[in-house]
Amino acid sequence: MLGNIQLAGASLVVGPAGSGKTTHLRNRYLDLVRANEKGNLFLVHSRRAARALSQDILLELGTSTDQVRVTTWHSYGLSLLRNYYRRLGYRREPGLLTGPEQFTLVREMLDDPTEQKHWSAFPKQTRLAGFVEELREFVLRAQDALKSPEQLEDLARQAGRPDLEEAARFFRRYLTTLDARDDAVVDHANVIARAWQLLNESQDVADEVRAETKHLLVDDYQDVSPAQHELLRALFVTGGSVTATVNPDARIYGFRGSLPDAGAAFAKAFPGTQTIELSSSHRGTPETKAWQFDHLTEEADAIARECHRLRAREGIGWGDIAIIVRRYGPASRAIRGALDREGVPFVVVGENRPLAMEPVLIPLVELARAALRPAEREDRLPKLLASPVCELDPYEVRALRREAHIRGASLAAMIDAPAGELPEKIVAQLHRLRALIDDIADRNMRERPDQVFWFLWESLDYLRQAVADEDEDALDAVTAFAQAIERFSDRRPGKQFDDYLDVLEGVEFGPEPWHMPDERRPGAVRLLTAHNAAGTEHEAVIVAGCVEGEFPDPRDKRAMLDLRDLLAPASPFDRQMNRLAEERRLFNVATSRARRHMLLTCARESSQREPQVPSSFLHHLGLEWGTAPARPEPLTRDEAEATWRRTMRDASIADAERRDALDHIARLPGVDTQTWWYEHEWTDPGTPLVAEDLRTSYSRLSSYDNCALQYLYQVELGLDPDTSHQMLVGTWVHDIVDRCARGEIAGTEEALLAALDELWDPTVFESVAIEHRRKLDCREMLRRWLATDGNLETLASEVAFEFSIDGAVMRGRIDRVVRFAGSMVRLIDYKTGRNAKTDDEAAEDLQLASYYLALTRVPELAKLGKPKILQLAYLGAMPKSGGFMRAQVDPTKDPEFGEKAQARLEGFVHGIRAERFAPSAGADCKWCRFKTLCPVWPEGDEVPL
C-alpha cells in the first residue's frame, strides 16, 4: 500500500452499468501516476474508449502523453509483435490484415489446386464465398480460444466430426501461410495469440515486457477472449497489481467465444483476488417512454423530431443524444433519412461505410473506371462530364450529346476528337479529360496503385478545393482512401490501380470499408449499434427498432464449421437459451446508457407481408408500449405559426384559446395577417363552382372527408392529375382478375401470367429495376389470387353502379360480389397496395359504406343477395404464410350501418354544394401536395382563382 493505493495483488470491481467501474479504474490510474508508479498499462476493448480515457486522464494530469498508456488489446499486442518481431521469426514488422484482406488470403489458399485434395467433406463448397467466410471465422475463433491445430484435430476426431478435422488441418496450413508470407502479416486474433506465445517462449522478452506492466488495469473483463485472459496472466508481474472491472450482465460477445464466466476465471488466475462491489448507478433513473408506430417512416420521423425536442426543450446538445439500433440496416437507413430531412447533424459510429460510395470519391473513381475500362467508358461519361472532374453543367452535357448525335458519334469518340463548333469551354474540358484518361492508363501500367492515386490527387482541382474549404467529411474519406490504397500497394505487390477498383467494388469480400472518425464530430447526434454503445453514456438515448427479431434476435446463426461444437458442445435447447440470455444482456446494455431521458421506439409495419411484433423485452423495464403525442408541441418558429393557424381555424377549440393563437401570430415578426385569404369572404366569381348535378364517388368524398380544401384543389380544380405506374399496375391486375372471374380468361396460372405479359408496358416505369420488381410482385399477386379467390362463385364482377344521395349522383364500380352462404353475399374490393387497413378501420371505410348502399339500393345489385361481408383484399400485402391480407366488416351486426353511411355521404354532399372548402383543422397533411397553397401552413400563399 502507498497511502490509499494498493500496489500489489489482484482486484475485481463488480457492478452494474453506470455504477462507476470505469471511473474507479481511471481514478486508480491517476493515483498510480501521481504516486510516481511506473509500468501502468490500461487495457480496453475499443479505440473509442481508449481515446476518451486517454484524453480524460491527460486533462486531469495536465501532462505529456508518454505517461498515459491507455490502449486496446489489439494495439498493445501489435506493438509487442512489432518490437520483438525478430524473436518471432519475422523478417520485418508484421502488418495487420483487415477483414477483406484476410478473406482474400483464405480464398486464395482455397483456390490453390493442391488444396482440393484436403476437402473430401466439402468437395463443392470450397469455392463459395459463404464457405470462405466460415473458414475465416473458424481460424479467428480458434486463435481466440488459444487452441492449436493439433488440439482441434484431436477434439474433432473424438467428436466424430471429419469436417471439423479438415478445418483444423486447414487452420495449420493457414498459420503456416501467415508466417511464410514475405511481407509478414497477422490477423486480429493472431495478434493476441502471438503476443501470448512471445511471452511464454522467451523468458528474457517476458522479463523486459513485464518491467513495463507492473500495474495492469482492464475494463469490461466480461468480454475478454480466452487468449486475452491468458495474455493478461502472462503480463502479470509477481509483486505487481492487476485490477479489472466486470459486469456479468453486460457480456455480449459470447457468440465470439468470450469467457463464459470471466469474473470466476479472473479470480482463479489471480489467487487472493479482492472483490469490490459497486451497487448503485450514478446515472440516476432517466425519464423513460416507449412509443410504437405503424410504419418505419413514422418511427424515423418521430425520432428526428424527438432529437429536436430534446435540444429545444430539454437543452441537451446534439452530441449528448444517442440513437441506438440493433444493427445497421433498414431501420438505421430510415432514421438517417429522417435526420437528414429534419436537419439534425449526426454521425454513424463504427459503421463500415463503403469507401467507393463517399461523395468526394465518386468522381475520382468514375474517372479511373472510365480510363481503365474502355468498355464501360461510354456509360460512365455522362456522369463524369457533369461531375467536378469536368465541371460541365447539364446544358453543356446535353449540347455535347446533341452534337454527338448529329455526328453519329459516341461520347467517347467526341472526347477523342472534339468538334470545333462546340463552345470553347466544352472543347477545353474534353481535351483535358482525354489527357487525364491517357495519363491514368499509362501510369496504371507502370506505377504502384498508390502512386496513381497521388497523381489523381494532384491533378483534380475539386480535391484541392475540399482542402481549401476544410470539408472534414471529404478529407476524412480521402485520407481513408489514401491509407487503404497504400496498404493495398504494400500487401499486393504487382497489382495495379485497376485491381484496387475491384476491391472497392467488393468483388472479393464486400466493398472496401472505412470508419468515419466520429470523435471529430462532437456536435452531432450519435447513431450506433447496441454493441458499439457498450461503455458509452449520454444525456438522452433513443433505442430504435425495438421489435422481435431485433431485440431480441433469437436466431442462432450456426455455422457449418462451428468451433463451439468442439469447445462447448450444447443441446439445441441450451444453445437457444444462451442465445436469448445474451440478447437480453444486449438489450440491457442499450437501455442503460441514458442519464436523463430515454425513448424506446418500434414500428409494427402492419401493412407489410410480415408485420413486426413490438419487443417483449420492454416488460423487463416495467414499461408498456404507448403512442407518440398526437399533437406534438411546436419546436420551431414555422411550426409554432402553423400550429397557431390551425388552432385559430378549429371551431371545436375554445374561443379564448383561438384568440390567444391569433394574438401569438399577430405578434410574430414578418407576419402580415392581411394576406390570410381565408379570413376574408370567398371571392364570388358570379357562377357556382360546383355543378348543379353533382356527380361524385367515394374516392372524391374521401378527399373531402380528410380536408375540404384538399378536395377543392384535387377534385373541383383538378390540380393533381398525376398518373403513377402504381395506378397503372393496379388497373392491369384488376382487369385480369375481372376477366378471369367472368370466365374470359382461363383460371390457370399460365393464362393469368400470359394476360399480364400482354398488358405489361415496361415504358411506364422509372427504371428497369422497379419494372422487374413490380412484375414479380404482380405475378405473385395473381398466383395468390388464383389460389385463394379464383374458385369463388362470382355473382358480379367489375359492376358499375349509380345511386342518388340527396340529389347528387354517387357513382362507383364494385370489383366483385361472391356467394357467401344462402342468400348472403360477400363484397370484395381488391387493392394492389401493401398498406392494409385493420378491421376497425374497415368498419369506418367510406368506400365499403358507399358500396353497401349500392348493394342495398341499386335494384340489379340488391337482387344478388344481402351483404354479409364487406371486404378489402390487399393483393399487394402478401404474408409469407400465403394468401394476402384482408380487412372486413359485417354490416349485419350494426342495424344502423346503412343509415350511418347515408348520413355521412349526405353531410359531404351538403358541404360541397355549400362550397365549404376551408382547410380542415384535423386533416392528415402528410402526403398533401397543396401545402404551398394552404393557409394553415406557413409556406402557404394566396391562390388567385
Ligand code: SF4
Ligand atoms: S395541407 Fe392539410 S389542411 Fe392544407 S389543404 Fe392539404 S390536407 Fe388540407
